[in-house]
Amino acid sequence: MTASLLTRHGAPVPSDRERELFEAAEALGKALAADVRERDAANRPPVAEAQALRDSGLLPLTVPARFGGEGISWSTAFEIVQRIGRQDNSTAQLLGYHYIFQAFPYLDLDDDAAARLAEQTLAGGWLFSSTGTPQGQQVQARRVEGGYVINGRKPFATGSYVADRIYGRAILTREDGTSTRLALLIDTAWEGVVRHDDWDVLGSRLTATNTIEFRDVFVPDAAVVADLGASDEARAPHQVLATPAFQLLFSTAYLAAAEGAVLAARDYTRSTSRPWYHAEGLESAAEDPFILNHYGSFVAHLTGLSAVVREAAQALDWAWGQGAALTAAERAGVAEQVAAAKVLAHEVALDVTAKVYDAMGARAAGTGYGFDRHWRDVRTHTLHDPVAYKYNELGRFFLNGTEPIPSAYR
Template identity: 70%
Template sequence: MTASILRRFGVDNTEQQSIWYARADAAAEILGVDARERDATNAPPFAELEVLREAGLLPLTVPARFGGAGLDWRTAFEIVQRIARVDNSIGQLLGYHYIFQAFSYIDLPDDRAQLLADETIAKRWLFSSTGTPQGPQAQARRVEGGYVLNGKKPFATGSRVADQIYGRAILPDGSRLAVLINTGWEGVVRHDDWDVLGSRLTATNTIEFNDVFVPDSAVIVNLGASDAEREPHQVLTTPGFQLLFSHCYLAAAEGAVIAARDYTREQARPWFHADVESAAEDPFILNHYGSFVSRLQALSAVVDQATTALQWAWNQGPLLDASERSGVAEQIVAAKVTAHHVALDVTAGIYDVIGARAAGTKYGFDRYWRDVRTHTLHDPVAWKLNELGRYYLNDTAPVPSAYR
């Protein structure tokens, strides 16, 4: 994906892409003014959501055949990156929204998909989910005209500020029901309990369902007992999310280097023994920046390659076979592993070029590392390495799941 560290040559954006990128840049400029202060305050990002909404960035992954912009994944993730470089939490929030908004249409019949698209575009909804597949799951039971949901779920990214929640609930027979839950419905309780090291403004709170009635019109599909039962094109959600994470890690690292560069130019001092007048001429600082830029350019290329793979799989639709889905998934795993290590190293390494004074809390340089460190705990990278090794060495295809 396009890195902002160095200019990308030979790539022309379409007129429509340029419009969306300009809107994303305008939103990022607003969010960048007080990103550090908002991170420290740790309040639910209602105001930040309105910045995205007013910029017209929310409905963009509604399919074109239903009247939406139908953005391809390359463009959607580029928009996410432009936001995430200045405020990684809000970039994550937008990325989760894009995926849950788009993937709802995989299983909906055209008539219901059209109704959802019309309402989504008109109301500029933000989508989120019921969060982690680990731990207790929400339960659903059949009643006249729909289902009743009960349960409590932690780590529901975006849920505190979302309009619609893509939820999964377990039926008595063990199958999983996919539904869209309006956060204004009676019995939906959204807690303010997200107080962690980083990714603080992702609104990843606990959500609770107390006898929430979900009408049949809000039911998407019965997903079966596991993703392994579904068709390959229906289980691209997990690779999509894994790729989103890579984009966010890349953006955090790029944002850190951009912020460090500005500080180095304006405020940093050369080391005592360096026979130069400015930090920007210190040979060891220059070496660090050379390392940062080269590694980020390489990561950008890996993430771009994985994005091309996801878009190809998405375009195949029902023609996608299981082996092709596996190949795309592992391409994305490779990107995620690389992004994990590079982003952690770079966001921590910027202190070597900005110096001791920059450790002051008023600068907030730590938020880039904190965001990456927190989100990279989403699923252990050791398991990703093991999965990739099994695929390459033993031709063991990953069984589709919430983490594969």
């Protein structure tokens, strides 16, 4: 159901509730747009942005319906993210990460534990985040009476600075020397949880992708979601859909940033740009044939990307709905459909967010406008995982039928 810059004639009609949610997302995006340039420049932790998300009523939507939530589809969730992301991509990313980390514990919890988590989540209005990159040194867990003590330090913990709960993983080494991964729900108010304010980068500056540290944090047994085993390879296909979901979230964020850049450029072109010196006889830059060509290219590429992302979201919805019946081959096919969307989003968003300047002209490079924000957001986040590996993965899948082994990046 992904939104597009062009009207999608013949597209499925949103339900009344979906229309309501999209309108709420648009309203939040408009409110955030009022001072997004100033907030981006200030580069402070997004405390106010997180509160705006809480106040919007958009947080609890991926709590499963069978446990009292709305259980919206991934297509709907990501369209909400997209509509906000056109105006404030960082805050949209916070919401997208939250939707995924809020939903995925329910794949492993038994019904009683899931019902308790849903009740607490809905009552508390929690904002969820993660414990950071799966690469490098991992958080370690040690068994104690009544639970575990965890220690470790992880960078790139998106959203953790402003989150209420962290869906994290810790490595438990058993007495026989083997290791397993524990999925934990960590209360950020617990003693020993240290959230560092060290996220100072080119773009995506308001995502609170800071370092988080755990200093002898006690995690009670009730906060342990599951023993995930040594790797995702041994888990059931439906239990390892988190990676395709994240890759699709990233694609949606890139699409939204590029759309935001084009919408901002359009407003500037209409109101401020001047016809070029050699565009004789034209009174408006909006009549310049070369500028029109730029916008035609932007819209064509973004309309195509929107369709690809929409189809990938529908595939993820289908896989999610299969539950335990999902096969490894089906999971692989969906993952590669999402990978194709990720590659295209990477290319198109980087290209469009850079080229909007060609349509606006030299004065648009003034720092007061902040048009560079869209490119900086895309350029920063597209470094999350190297697109070269996605090309290779897709090539092996298409040419040789090699299914990706589930992991944090596949």
